[in-house]
Amino acid sequence: MRKSKRERQRLLQETIRENPFVTDEELAEKFSVSVQTIRLDRLELSIPELRERIKHVARQSFADKVRALPLEEVIGDIIDIEPDASAISIFDVKEEHVFRRTRIARGHHLFAQANSLAVAVIHDELALTAKATIRFVRQVKEGERVVAKAKVTGKTESGRTVVDVNSYVGQELVFSGTFEMYRSNMEKKDGDSNEHRD
Amino acid sequence: MRKSKRERQRLLQETIRENPFVTDEELAEKFSVSVQTIRLDRLELSIPELRERIKHVARQSFADKVRALPLEEVIGDIIDIEPDASAISIFDVKEEHVFRRTRIARGHHLFAQANSLAVAVIHDELALTAKATIRFVRQVKEGERVVAKAKVTGKTESGRTVVDVNSYVGQELVFSGTFEMYRSNMEKKDGDSNEHRD
DNA sequence: TTACTTTTAGTACCTAGTCATAAATCCGGG
DNA sequence: CCCGGATTTATGACTAGGTACTAAAAGTAA
Structure with missing residues (x-):
């Protein structure tokens, strides 16, 4: 079932927040739209691409890990x-x-x-x-x-x-x-x- | 100063462990060798490519994070x-x-x-x-x-x-x-x- | 010199995108 | 029915950061 643009974009945001490792292709399939539509959506919602998302998560955790032990003292x-x-x-x-x-x-x-x-x-x-x-x-x-x-x-x-x-x-x-x-x-x-x- | 293969590979491992976000190109420059040499080194040392490394770090932290809060309970x-x-x-x-x-x-x-x-x-x-x-x-x-x-x-x-x-x-x-x-x-x-x- | 290791170069291909342009489709009003 | 704007899809050119493979060049030791 194809949803409206609004609804799709809402779910898109939620989906990516829950699982940042999802590709545009997977999202396209999930929402039964083309990859291009997903990309337009991401553009409108200012959601960065997969690799940038992953990098962000990794960077954050890397910084946290360094801080974690000494700070615990x-x-x-x-x-x-x-x-x-x-x-x-x-x-x-x-x-x-x-x-x-x-x-x-x-x-x-x-x-x-x-x-x-x-x-x-x-x-x-x-x-x-x-x-x-x-x-x-x-x-x-x-x-x-x-x-x-x-x-x-x-x-x-x-x-x-x-x-x-x-x-x-x-x-x-x-x-x-x-x-x-x-x-x-x-x-x-x-x-x-x-x-x-x- | 060009190091021996052994020494370079030792330093390479260390460098990547400390900063998984480094590209082959940056490493090539750092060790004054070609990108291909770095890739051969990674192959010999079974070090995955940048994107896989980042993904790994991100995955781990994501799992930790999901586990962290409920587990902290x-x-x-x-x-x-x-x-x-x-x-x-x-x-x-x-x-x-x-x-x-x-x-x-x-x-x-x-x-x-x-x-x-x-x-x-x-x-x-x-x-x-x-x-x-x-x-x-x-x-x-x-x-x-x-x-x-x-x-x-x-x-x-x-x-x-x-x-x-x-x-x-x-x-x-x-x-x-x-x-x-x-x-x-x-x-x-x-x-x-x-x-x-x- | 020869034999071998090590390094470099080059090609084709990959993923997961970007950006730009154009075309197709949908949906409602007149 | 056609018109028009919004929405969606398609296409092509380009990107980073690689893999995989082949081939050649450079370094080194006997």
């Missing part, structure tokens, strides 16, 4: 840090951080930002989270910018460092956590660790 | 689930989950697995973590497989569901957490839902 951008005292990081909630249906940020990303910051604020070769009590105060939505503020508040008798992290969207508290951090360079007193070397 | 693979009762997931600690220097898993990944499982076990349209108390019992290393077991243990007077999650490597407890989950359909008593989106 710290979740959020640290914008201020005073070692063993305090630190601040910002984290922009994007599409990939939210539940698809509700657009609400998944808890572990807020945790990751806070945990990451707690690790970073510890001025030591090795810092690990031993224990944490956290509270998700209010939901964070896609597009919001979360500012996490970490403050070193003290030490436990077992020598762990306690870090409080509060995260805000604007003036509003959205997340709050207390982290007990294990660190390697405690004067002495080695509890239960094995080795840690580079 | 749950961290770890759920291998068993009894809605509103219990669930089990496994999570293999890979390179991207550990601190580079120590090869110890970053806390937020263990948290993410547990949190994700706590969300999944709740048989409801919307489940969000309101509060969590967690403990990282022992360090998890790259290559280890973490099995998380979630159990719904009760409800708070405010109507939240409490989920306990314990994660193990082998028989050893590595992570333990108590999650207080907010859920949308708290009053609803019926078991089966007919709507399954996504």
